[in-house]
Amino acid sequence: MTGTLITVAPTGAEHAKPDVPNLPVTLEELVAEAKACEAAGAAMIHVHIRGADAKPTLDLRRLEETVAALRAETNLVVQLSTGGAVTDPEADRLRVLDAMPDSASCTMGTVNFGDDVFMNRWEFIVELHGRMRERRIVPEYEIFDLGQLATLHRLLDQHGLPAGEHVHVDLVMGVPGGMPGDPETLVAALRAIPAGATFSATGIGRTSLPVMLASLSAGGHLRVGMEDTVSFARGQRVRDNAQLVARAAEFASLAQRPPLSVDEVRPLLGVAQSN
Numbered sequence: 001m002t003g004t005l006i007t008v009a010p011t012g013a014e015h016a017k018p019d020v021p022n023l024p025v026t027l028e029e030l031v032a033e034a035k036a037c038e039a040a041g042a043a044m045i046h047v048h049i050r051g052a053d054a055k056p057t058l059d060l061r062r063l064e065e066t067v068a069a070l071r072a073e074t075n076l077v078v079q080l081s082t083g084g085a086v087t088d089p090e091a092d093r094l095r096v097l098d099a100m101p102d103s104a105s106c107t108m109g110t111v112n113f114g115d116d117v118f119m120n121r122w123e124f125i126v127e128l129h130g131r132m133r134e135r136r137i138v139p140e141y142e143i144f145d146l147g148q149l150a151t152l153h154r155l156l157d158q159h160g161l162p163a164g165e166h167v168h169v170d171l172v173m174g175v176p177g178g179m180p181g182d183p184e185t186l187v188a189a190l191r192a193i194p195a196g197a198t199f200s201a202t203g204i205g206r207t208s209l210p211v212m213l214a215s216l217s218a219g220g221h222l223r224v225g226m227e228d229t230v231s232f233a234r235g236q237r238v239r240d241n242a243q244l245v246a247r248a249a250e251f252a253s254l255a256q257r258p259p260l261s262v263d264e265v266r267p268l269l270g271v272a273q274s275n
């Protein structure tokens, strides 16, 4: 692997706007952040949207408007989260696919998420995988713990390869309740990733930098963004998402694996040219 896919996750569903005033929550803020992140080296955007009250929503009309705006204003691969917030019902999470993004997240199991439970039953996973295949939406298989890689093998064995026929995994590390964000765990996860798959990794909070460096050293790709961390350094809040993307791009370039362009990422992930 000669280059690095940088995905930006600018918003998430966890942070409250009053606590993090620079979190992009309106469509205008999201598009502005997306453009800045693309210029800084991101090739894919992982999107959770917010309603007029700045709280997480899975409103289909709003999702469709978001996909359209990001396609019009950027060249980024647009990935919608099907995780929503931990309280969203399964039917609403499945309906996200009707907004027809290039890619969508597909989480491989249930995990304690701080004080909450992020529920992903086997039947739900199978339904999500199947509907993505029907719609030719490329999944990113989100892994919060090592056992979820066993679920991924079971899914691919029983239900076939995804659209694009390439498997891309995102290791989400350091969630309280999931796998720790450290190099040992990253290496353990790599042993269980399907042959031929590519992977990204992101470390939540203070595991952000160790996971980034471990992933680069292991030939992996990177996800960064304010969904995962709002702290840039000790005692220093993140200025904006582009600051995190720029740092990731700098590390990737120092590692002789500079950021991949969108045109390089689409064939890598099996995402069709949609623009």
Ligand SMILES: [Zn+2]
Pocket: 009, 012, 013, 046, 048, 081, 083, 227
């Ligand atoms: Zn997310």
